Amino acid sequence: MGSQDNNAALSSNSFLAEKSAKVFVAGHRGLVGSGIVRKLTQLGFTNLILRSHAELDLTRQSDVEAFFASEKPEFVIVAAAKVGGIHANNTYPADFISINLQIQTNVIDSAYRNGAKKLLFLGSSCIYPKFAPQPIPEDALLTGPLEPTNEWYAIAKIAGIKMCQAYRIQYKWDAISGMPTNLYGPNDNFHPENSHVLPALMRRFHEAKVKGAKEVVVWGTGNPLREFLHVDDLADAVVFMMEKYSGLEHLNVGSGKEVTIKELAELMKEVVGFEGDLVWDNTKPDGTPRKLMDSSKLAGLGWTPKISLKDGLVDTYKWYVENVNQ
Numbered sequence: 001m002g003s004q005d006n007n008a009a010l011s012s013n014s015f016l017a018e019k020s021a022k023v024f025v026a027g028h029r030g031l032v033g034s035g036i037v038r039k040l041t042q043l044g045f046t047n048l049i050l051r052s053h054a055e056l057d058l059t060r061q062s063d064v065e066a067f068f069a070s071e072k073p074e075f076v077i078v079a080a081a082k083v084g085g086i087h088a089n090n091t092y093p094a095d096f097i098s099i100n101l102q103i104q105t106n107v108i109d110s111a112y113r114n115g116a117k118k119l120l121f122l123g124s125s126c127i128y129p130k131f132a133p134q135p136i137p138e139d140a141l142l143t144g145p146l147e148p149t150n151e152w153y154a155i156a157k158i159a160g161i162k163m164c165q166a167y168r169i170q171y172k173w174d175a176i177s178g179m180p181t182n183l184y185g186p187n188d189n190f191h192p193e194n195s196h197v198l199p200a201l202m203r204r205f206h207e208a209k210v211k212g213a214k215e216v217v218v219w220g221t222g223n224p225l226r227e228f229l230h231v232d233d234l235a236d237a238v239v240f241m242m243e244k245y246s247g248l249e250h251l252n253v254g255s256g257k258e259v260t261i262k263e264l265a266e267l268m269k270e271v272v273g274f275e276g277d278l279v280w281d282n283t284k285p286d287g288t289p290r291k292l293m294d295s296s297k298l299a300g301l302g303w304t305p306k307i308s309l310k311d312g313l314v315d316t317y318k319w320y321v322e323n324v325n326q
Contacts, residue, residue, distance in 0.1 A: 015075060015118065015242040016043070024049040024073035024116075026058060026107055027080030031231055032122060032180070034187045036077055039235035049073050059102040068110035076111040076119040077238060078104060078160075083124075085194045086149045093152040100156035108163050108175065118174040120242055121164050123157035123250070125181050125293055126150050135256075135294035138179075138249055161250045168248055177250035178241055181293045185231035185312065186319040198228060201265055202313075202320060205272040215277040216269070219284035222262025227292045229255045230312035233305040240303040254293035255305045264309075271313045 023040060027033035028050045040048060049071050056067055058080055082099040089096055104121065111119050128136050129144030141161070146154045157179075164175035182196065190199045201218070208216045237253045245251060259267075262280070269278055307315075 015239070018074065019043070019045045020047050021045075021075060022047045022049050022071065022073040023075045023077070024071065024111075025077045025079060026103070027078070029053075029187070030079060030081075030083075031183060031185060031187045031189070032234065033077075033079035035185060035231035035235040036079055036238050039232065039239060043239065058106055059099055061102075061106050064106040064110050065113075068114040068116075072114050072116075073111070074115075074117050075242065076107065076116050077242070078107050078119065078121045080107070081122075081153075081157075083153070085196065088194055089150045089153060096150075096152040097156050100153060101159060104156070104160040105163065108160070108167065112167055112171060112173050112175070118242060118246075119164070119176070120238060121160045121175065121177045122238075123160060123177060123179045124153070125179060125252075125254075125291070126154045127157050127161070127179060134290045135292040136252070137294040138252055138297060141250070164250075165248050174246050176241060176245055176247065178238065178253050179250050179293070180234050180237075181227045181229050181252070181254035181295075182291075183229055183231050183234055185316050186323075187231075188316065190320060190324050197226070197261065198264065198268075199316075199320075201268045202272065202317060203324075205268055205274040206317075206320065208276060209272055209274045213276055215279050216274065217279045217281050218261070218265055219281050220261065220286040221282055222260055222265060222280050224261050224286050224288060225258045225290040225292065226261060226264070227254050227256070227258055228264075228309060228312075229253065229305060230307040230315070232315075233307050233312075236306070237298065237303050240301075241298075244301055244303075249297075251298050252293040252295045253298060254295040255309075256292075256295050256299070257309070258290075258292050259309060267310060267313060271310065271317050 025033050025036050028037050080103050128140050130147040132140040161177045164177050167173045167175050184198045188199045189195045190203045
């Protein structure tokens, strides 16, 4: 980490002291971006620069360059990405690698060239090798082969981390990266086919409750361990890193708390109020037995999550009922 020496000079920009500064949140309509906008608004930031995809296509280099040249945001948070589950990654690998590389390359480069003070690039825990040690430390990056089903997305995100590091080394520019664990919350994707396990379970229990079904069948044994972080906790961590962190290495952002899929399903059943039976189909595959990130570096800097899984599920289900369920 040879460039750590210049970090003191780079970290003199106080983020929280500049609430009238222009802050560009790329991807502000997604799960992550919308959570960050909620948090910044609560904190009193008055000059958020937001553009929908229709207003600004981040894959178009000339458009992104023109946007940065005219707006000149002082702080940039990159929460824009093309995301999807296993099926989508298998079906559209070219989209996942090309769109993500284009978005992050255009935004990071234009932010630097137009004088942004600081940039935070957000990735995902899928950057780590398939057989990484558990809990997964930051230095597991690039130590082994990736999970083949989402390597296209993962390679793009790894390139984003490396681009931030390269600009820090060559230009002495304060670009940092954070890698969140599995996220959930308002504005999540509750699609019946291609959503992640937590929103998928929420939708299935809700629909079973509405229909008066006698049981909900869930694949596997329920034994795999997973980690979940509410998006409002991630947004809190984003503000913390923008204020306090200036380093070459990316930081893991997790809850540090593991839950079995069985415990998650039972808690979800309770939160949703489904009164039928929960049945496990042991003939179906379980997936990876354990996936937990080691977030001790971020904890050592002074940040820890505040929202319990139960409280987070209650909050998310309230949003689901009001916004998704029609």
